[in-house]
Amino acid sequence: MELNEKLKIIIIEELNLEDITPADIADDAPLFGEGLGLDSLDAVELVVQVQKHFGVEIKDMEEGRVAFQSINALNNFIKERTTA
Amino acid sequence: MTPLPPIPVTGIGCLCAAGNNLTECMKSLFAGKRKPLPPTRFSSDHQVAYPVFEIRKTIPATRSNQRHDILFTAELALSAAKEAAENAGWNREMLKNRRVGVCIGTTVGSAMNNEEFYRSYRDGDNPNMDPIVRFLNSNPARAVAREYNLTGPCQTVVNACSSGTDAIGLGASWIRSGICDVVLAGGADELCRVTYNGFISLMITDDSPCKPFDANRKGLNLGEGAAILVLESTDLCRSRKHPYHATVLSYGSACDAHHLTAPAQDGRGLMRALNAAIGRCNRSPADVAFINAHGTGTPDNDQVESFVLHKMFPGIPYLSTKGYTGHALGAAGAIEAAFTIACLNAGKIPASIGFENPDPELPAAPVKHQTEVNGTIAITQSLAFGGNNAVVIFGKGNS
Amino acid sequence: MRAAIRGLGIVGGFGSGIEKLKHTLISGKRTPKLIQLSIKKRTIEMPVYLCDTSPLGAFLNKRALRRVDHFSRLALLGSFLAMEDADMLQADHENFAIIIATGYGASNTTFSFLDTAFDDGDACASPTLFSNSVHNAAAAHVSILLKARGPNLTVSQFEMSVPSAMLAACQWLEDRVADAVLLGGVDEYCSVLGYCWQRFFGADPPVSMKPVEWKTQSAIIGEGSAFFLLTRDEGDEPKYGFITDIQIGHVRKYKPQSPGDAFLFLGADGQKSSGIYYNRHIPHGARSAVYTPLYGSLPVGLAFDMAIGALSVREDTVFATPKHAGKDSGLNIFGKEQCLNSERISCLKFSCDGEFAMITMAGT
Numbered sequence: 001m002e003l004n005e006k007l008k009i010i011i012i013e014e015l016n017l018e019d020i021t022p023a024d025i026a027d028d029a030p031l032f033g034e035g036l037g038l039d040s041l042d043a044v045e046l047v048v049q050v051q052k053h054f055g056v057e058i059k060d061m062e063e064g065r066v067a068f069q070s071i072n073a074l075n076n077f078i079k080e081r082t083t084a
Numbered sequence: 085m086t087p088l089p090p091i092p093v094t095g096i097g098c099l100c101a102a103g104n105n106l107t108e109c110m111k112s113l114f115a116g117k118r119k120p121l122p123p124t125r126f127s128s129d130h131q132v133a134y135p136v137f138e139i140r141k142t143i144p145a146t147r148s149n150q151r152h153d154i155l156f157t158a159e160l161a162l163s164a165a166k167e168a169a170e171n172a173g174w175n176r177e178m179l180k181n182r183r184v185g186v187c188i189g190t191t192v193g194s195a196m197n198n199e200e201f202y203r204s205y206r207d208g209d210n211p212n213m214d215p216i217v218r219f220l221n222s223n224p225a226r227a228v229a230r231e232y233n234l235t236g237p238c239q240t241v242v243n244a245c246s247s248g249t250d251a252i253g254l255g256a257s258w259i260r261s262g263i264c265d266v267v268l269a270g271g272a273d274e275l276c277r278v279t280y281n282g283f284i285s286l287m288i289t290d291d292s293p294c295k296p297f298d299a300n301r302k303g304l305n306l307g308e309g310a311a312i313l314v315l316e317s318t319d320l321c322r323s324r325k326h327p328y329h330a331t332v333l334s335y336g337s338a339c340d341a342h343h344l345t346a347p348a349q350d351g352r353g354l355m356r357a358l359n360a361a362i363g364r365c366n367r368s369p370a371d372v373a374f375i376n377a378h379g380t381g382t383p384d385n386d387q388v389e390s391f392v393l394h395k396m397f398p399g400i401p402y403l404s405t406k407g408y409t410g411h412a413l414g415a416a417g418a419i420e421a422a423f424t425i426a427c428l429n430a431g432k433i434p435a436s437i438g439f440e441n442p443d444p445e446l447p448a449a450p451v452k453h454q455t456e457v458n459g460t461i462a463i464t465q466s467l468a469f470g471g472n473n474a475v476v477i478f479g480k481g482n483s
Numbered sequence: 484m485r486a487a488i489r490g491l492g493i494v495g496g497f498g499s500g501i502e503k504l505k506h507t508l509i510s511g512k513r514t515p516k517l518i519q520l521s522i523k524k525r526t527i528e529m530p531v532y533l534c535d536t537s538p539l540g541a542f543l544n545k546r547a548l549r550r551v552d553h554f555s556r557l558a559l560l561g562s563f564l565a566m567e568d569a570d571m572l573q574a575d576h577e578n579f580a581i582i583i584a585t586g587y588g589a590s591n592t593t594f595s596f597l598d599t600a601f602d603d604g605d606a607c608a609s610p611t612l613f614s615n616s617v618h619n620a621a622a623a624h625v626s627i628l629l630k631a632r633g634p635n636l637t638v639s640q641f642e643m644s645v646p647s648a649m650l651a652a653c654q655w656l657e658d659r660v661a662d663a664v665l666l667g668g669v670d671e672y673c674s675v676l677g678y679c680w681q682r683f684f685g686a687d688p689p690v691s692m693k694p695v696e697w698k699t700q701s702a703i704i705g706e707g708s709a710f711f712l713l714t715r716d717e718g719d720e721p722k723y724g725f726i727t728d729i730q731i732g733h734v735r736k737y738k739p740q741s742p743g744d745a746f747l748f749l750g751a752d753g754q755k756s757s758g759i760y761y762n763r764h765i766p767h768g769a770r771s772a773v774y775t776p777l778y779g780s781l782p783v784g785l786a787f788d789m790a791i792g793a794l795s796v797r798e799d800t801v802f803a804t805p806k807h808a809g810k811d812s813g814l815n816i817f818g819k820e821q822c823l824n825s826e827r828i829s830c831l832k833f834s835c836d837g838e839f840a841m842i843t844m845a846g847t
Contacts, residue, residue: 012790015549015550016549016550017546017549018545018546018549019544019546039343039346040343040345040346041286041343041344041345041550041610041611041614042611044285044286044287044467044610045609045610045611047287048285048599048606048607048608048609048610051606051607052603052607057131057606060287060302061287088658092725113703125696128605129604129605129606130605130606131606131664143636143813191617191618194588194618194639195588195593195616195618196587196590196593196675197593197594197596197597197616201595202594202597202601202675203601205675206598206601208521208524210523213679213682216679220641221713223639223640225640226640226641230836233735235732235733235736235737236649236731236732237650237731237734238640238643238647238731238838239640239643239647239650240638240639241636241637241638242585242588242618242619242637242638242639243618243619243635243636243637244617244618244619250636254636254651254654257651257654257658258650258654261654261657263650278596278597281605281608281613282596282608282610282613282614282616283601283613284605284606284608285610285613286610286613286614304751306653319703337633337634337635337660338632338633338634338635339626339631339632339633339635340632341627341629341630341631341632342627343627343628344615344620344623344624345610345614352632353632353768356632360660412846434673435753438713438783462594468619468636469614469617469619469620469623470617470619470620470622470623470626471623471626471627471635472619472623472635
C-alpha cells in the first residue's frame with residue numbers, strides 16, 4: 001500500500017475519526033487547526049503511532065510541527081529517517 | 085460574600101525528595117539543593133532516562149498495626165500523618181475521642197495498575213492476588229483513619245494534580261460546618277512506572293532537571309511524597325492553648341472546561357479560582373506576601389500562570405518549588421501548602437530553582453534568589469489535568 | 484446538610500433513563516448478561532449487569548465522543564439525562580459544579596494503557612489512554628461538554644465514595660460556591676475485576692443475587708451511573724424532593740440513626756463481608772427494601788438506591804423489593820408496592836470493614 005494511504009488509515013483508526021474516510025484527507029491539507037481539527041493530544045498520540053508503525057522517533061513538538069504539516073510532510077519525514 | 089472563619093493549622097507533616105520531614109525539606113530548599121536522578125525502583129525501555137525526584141532515604145516506620153500490606157503511597161501518607169499529629173500535640177488516645185475526618189488527595193494511591201499482576205493475568209497464568217489485596221487496603225484516607233481508629237468522614241480526592249490543594253480546602257469546610265473537630269488533610273503519591281510512562285508519552289517531561297518558568301523549560305520531572313496538615317476548630321485550638329502555624333483563610337476551585345490535558349491559555353479557570361479564594365478571605369491582594377505557583381516547568385502551564393499572576397498580582401513575588409521536589413501529583417498541592425506556611429512564617433522564600441533565563445513570552449518571572457517577603461497571607465495554587473484549578477490562602481500563625 | 488433534587492439521570496444493566504428504571508422497579512425483572520471469563524485454564528460464564536451507552540448518541544455526535552471511553556460515556560450519559568430531566572440542558576452552566584464518585588475509576592482504560600506499553604514497548608504507551616485513565620477524566624469530559632466552570636471534584640473511596648461526594652455537594656451549595664451541582668456515582672465492569680471476583684469468591688458464579696441472605700456470597704457485578712442535579716432549597720417543591728440528612732461513620736463508635744418511621748433502602752448487595760453489618764444494625768421491624776438485584780453490586784450502589792428513593796418521592800410510591808432477594812430473616816421487607824405518604828426514605832450502605840453511610844430523603 002502506498003505510504004500516504006497507510007498514513008491516512010493510521011490517523012483515522014488510531015485517532016478514532018469514525019466519520020471520515022482516507023479519501024476525505026487531501027495529501028497537502030493541514031492536519032491540525034482547521035481541516036481535520038486535531039489537537040495537542042492527537043499530536044502526541046500520532047508521535048507514538050509513528051514510532052510504533054515505522055520505528056521513527058519524533059523528538060519534540062518542534063519536529064512534530066514540521067512532520068505533521070500534512071500527509072505529504074509526514075511521508076517525507078518518515079522516508080528521510082528510514083532510508084538514512 | 086461573607087468571609088469564612090479562619091481554620092487553624094496546628095500540625096504539619098511533610099516528606100519528599102527534599103527531606104523526610106518539614107524541617108529537613110525547608111533546609112534543602114533554602115540551601116538551594118536538588119538532585120533529580122533516573123529512577124532506581126523501576127526501569128523502562130525509553131532511549132533516555134528521565135530524572136525523577138525519588139525519596140532515597142528510608143522513611144520512618146509508622147504503623148502500630150502491621151496487619152495490612154500497603155502501597156508505598158499509603159506508607160507516605162501515614163508518615164506525614166504521624167509527623168503532623170505529633171507536631172499538633174495529638175496522640176492516638178486523644179484523637180480517638182474526637183470526631184476526626186481524613187481528606188487526602190492522590191493519583192497513584194487509587195489506581196489499580198500493578199504491572200506484574202496484569203502481565204501474569206494477560207499471559208493466562210494464575211497471578212498471586214496479593215497486589216489486589218494490597219491495593220484494596222491502600223486507599224490513603226482509609227489507611228490513615230484505620231491506623232488512628234478515626235470514625236469521622238473519610239475522603240480520598242482523585243483530582244489529579246490539584247488533589248492535595250482540594251483536599252485541604254474540603255477538609256477546612258468540614259471544620260467550618262461542624263462535622264468534625266479535627267481534620268487530617270493533605271496528599272500522598274509515590275513514583276510509579278505507569279505514571280512515568282504516561283507523562284513521557286504526553287511529551288511534557290524534561291530529560292534534565294526541570295526549569296519552571298525558564299525560557300528553556302522543556303517539561304516536568306516527576307516526584308513523590310506526602311504532606312498532611314492538622315486542621316482544627318478555633319475553639320478546640322484555644323481550649324488546648326496550642327499554637328497554630330497558620331490559618332486556612334479560604335479555598336477557591338474552578339474548572340477551565342477546555343481540554344483534557346492542556347490548560348486554557350486565557351487562564352480563565354485559574355483567575356476564577358483565585359478570585360473566589362480572595363473574595364472569601366477578607367483580605368486584599370496587597371496583603372499577599374507571595375504565591376507558591378504550580379510551576380511544573382511545562383511550556384503551557386508556566387505560560388498561563390505567569391500571565392495570570394502578572395494580571396492579578398503584579399509585582400508580588402512568586403516561585404515554583406517543583407524544582408526541589410518534582411511534580412508529586414496528588415501530593416504536590418499538600419507539600420506546597422506545607423512549604424507555603426513555613427515560608428510565610430519565616431518571612432522569606434527560597435529561589436525558584438531551575439529558573440535562570442527569563443522567557444520574553446512570560447510577563448512575570450519568579451524569584452531567582454532567596455527573597456524576603458512581607459505580607460500577612462500567602463497563596464498556593466495547583467492546576468490539574470482536566471482543567472481543574474485549586475487555590476488555598478493561608479494566614480500567618482502565632483507559633 | 485440539605486439539597487433539592489431537580490433532575491435524575493440513570494444508566495444500569497436495566498437500561499437508561501427514569502422511565503426504564505421505573506418499569507424495572509415495577510416488574511422486578513433482573514437483567515444481567517452472561518459474559519465469558521477465563522480462569523485457571525477453563526472458561527466460565529459469569530453474569531454481569533452490563534450497560535449500553537448508545538443512547539448517548541442522542542446528545543453527542545461521534546466526533547465529540549471519539550476519545551471518550553466506556554467509563555466516561557457512562558458518566559456523560561448519566562449527566563446529560565439528569566440535565567435533560569431537570570430541563571437544564573440549554574441553561575448557562577457557568578456556575579455549575581461537577582462531582583463524580585467512583586470506586587474503581589476507568590479501570591478498562593488503565594489496563595488498555597498497560598497493554599500498549601506491554602505490546603509495543605514503553606515508548607509506544609498511548610498518551611490518549613493515559614489521560615483517560617486518570618480518575619478525573621470523566622468529570623473533565625462532562626465539564627468540557629456542558630461548559631460547566633464551577634468547582635470540579637472526583638472522589639474514590641470504594642463504597643463510601645458517594646456519601647463523601649454528597650457531603651461536598653451540600654457544602655458547596657450552602658457556601659454558595661456553585662448554584663447547582665451535578666453529582667454522580669460511576670463504576671464500570673472490566674475483565675480484570677471479573678477475574679478478581681472469581682478468584683476471591685470462588686469459581687462458580689452465583690445464579691442470582693440474594694442480598695437478604697446475609698451469610699451467602701451472592702453478589703453479581705454491576706456497572707452504571709446515577710446522576711443528580713442538585714440545587715439549594717429555593718422554597719419550592721422540587722419533583723424529586725430533598726436530601727435532608729447525611730450520616731457517615733463507623734460502627735466502632737456510631738450507629739446509623741434512621742429518623743422515626745423512615746423506609747429503609749438497604750444497600751446490601753450479596754457481599755458476605757458487609758452483609759453482617761446490615762444484619763446487626765437494622766432497627767427491628769423497620770420497613771425495608773433491597774433493590775440491588777435490579778442493578779448489581781458496585782461500589783457506587785448507594786447512588787442507585789438514592790435514585791430509586793428520589794423516584795419514590797416523585798411517584799409517592801415505594802416499590803417492592805424484587806422477588807427472591809433471599810429468605811426474610813426477621814426483617815420487615817415489603818414485598819408489595821405501597822404508598823410513600825410523604826414519609827422519609829433513608830438509604831443505608833455498609834462497607835466491608837464497618838464504615839456506613841445513611842442518606843435520608845424526603846418530599847419536603
